[in-house]
Amino acid sequence: MATIETQHDVTGDVVPAVVVPTRYPRWRGLLRSRKLIAGLAIVGFFGLVAIVGPLLVADPDLVSDDRLLPPSGAHPLGTTNTGQDVFRQLVVATRGSMVVGVVVGLLATVVSVLVGVVGGYAGGRTDEGFSLVSNVFLVLPGLPLVVLITDYVQTRGALAIALIVSITSWAGAARVLRAQTLSLRARDYVDAARVSGEPDWRIVTFEILPNLLPLIAAQFVFAVIGGILTEAALAFLGLGGAGSWGTMLYFAQNSQALSLGAWWWFVPPGLCIALVGAGLALINFSLDELINPRLRATPARRTRPGGRR
Template identity: 35%
Template sequence: MTAILENTAPVRVSTRRDFWRGVRRVLRRKPSRIAGVVILALFALMAIFGPMVYPSPLPRDDDALYAAPSLAHPFGTDFEGTDVLALVVTGARYVILTGVATAVIAVALGTALGLVAGFHRGRWDSVLMRLTDLQLTIPGLPLLLVLTTIWKFDSPLEMGLVLGLLGWGGVARAVRSQTLSLRERGFIEAARGLGLSTRHIVIRELLPGMAPYIAMNVLIAVTGAIYAQVGLFFLGVLPFDSNNWGVMLNLAVFGGGALTSTAALPYLLAPLLAILLLTLGIVLIVDAMDEIFNPRLRED
């Protein structure tokens, strides 16, 4: 048994090296995937540095209300004469931070519970899966509507916490299934035969094998969180204390009449374009990851 585990070390190093070669090969095969990386990097920079680039509060021009797109204002201005591009850039931080916080919480909880349930099975499995089934039956939108009456969600982390606690059930189910498959593999049996602790087996043996699947779930959870929070702000059930894309959509449609007048149309299209581009970037990255981690999908 000792010889088996000792021989796995150079194999893992070689596998890791081959993995990164495969990543570069998959990205180069389709330029659209490189575009996905660029798009995500651009939005990450917007979230980090956007509020630093544009002053707070944003300048207003009372003589340029709903101004048409121009070199000075590529997406025009809003009902207060504020540059729409500046609103999109500064609003990216709330949206993306909420998405990342939601993904981290949902995937971390779901992965932890799924690993424990799938590895231990028995009573642990029954209890945790019943808890997961209960979570999956909770209606997310009605609960969020109720919470908005007592919670203002001023911070993106607060919003991410609630969305994350409402979104871990599906991840837990999927991770449990993966764990049940991996726990019967030879390297797990070898680790058990050596008397290694359960913590070591789960963290050092099982978790790395599930890292690709977990990474894909993180990106998918980010997309779902973006739609959820933007939808809540668009419906007007959350206070407009923070600048974000959902607030822009609400004000453009219900305040500016963007659906009936062309004056506020750029104010409506700018956040929609931002959401579309961010979703496109995530989809392209998930497509690349799917091919990287699924050899059957790789092209010759």
């Protein structure tokens, strides 16, 4: 979108002046998206719990004689078979799962941008080498490879799990960014910047990356979802670190919480995973609407009485 400013000459005639582009009109429409607001509210709530929550609750590993009690005033989410408070465990586990998701999102996005954008703009052998590495990681099965690496590595903290998951989470996004970069580098304004003598790093930073920001943001959100779900799967298999929603599900399954009817032990962590996934999915849908105008909902036109609009 752009606005055309006009001016009058000495004879009083209207003369078109400079065409002033309207900057980031799509981002303004995105800020009014109900999906984005709902998604940010959900993710923001869990982010706040992850930051502040562990500082406000007592030690979640404390055992007591209150074993397998349902939710009550003393224990809002009941207790485990060893008398541990489920609510405390859930609050502390929120930090572990959210940290893994954010770290995976950041690392996978940075690697995909470096491989996809740099390779797509440079072309030649650089692009061929990056494409070969990307294709190899795309062919390898993701979850079995993560399980194999996690079983081999002895350290299983939150950051170690995030690094392992990030290894297999960047290739698909890199291919998408490479395709978009190949399209953008042939645009007229990129050729004009190249002819004017601007260095390559400046062209990539100020001419190509701003046009890829919606796509990069969507890839980041998708990587966060994948990181949280993969970590939960690893923890459920007994390969995750301590203090996450997947770890709670692992101990609940090993203690036969479902057979004992202790639904308060495994439902809260599963529900948290679903809610965070739904919030991130709403954010991703909003970014998809920003990237693809065909996905935007067009407001219905009002019809006047008599059939006239």
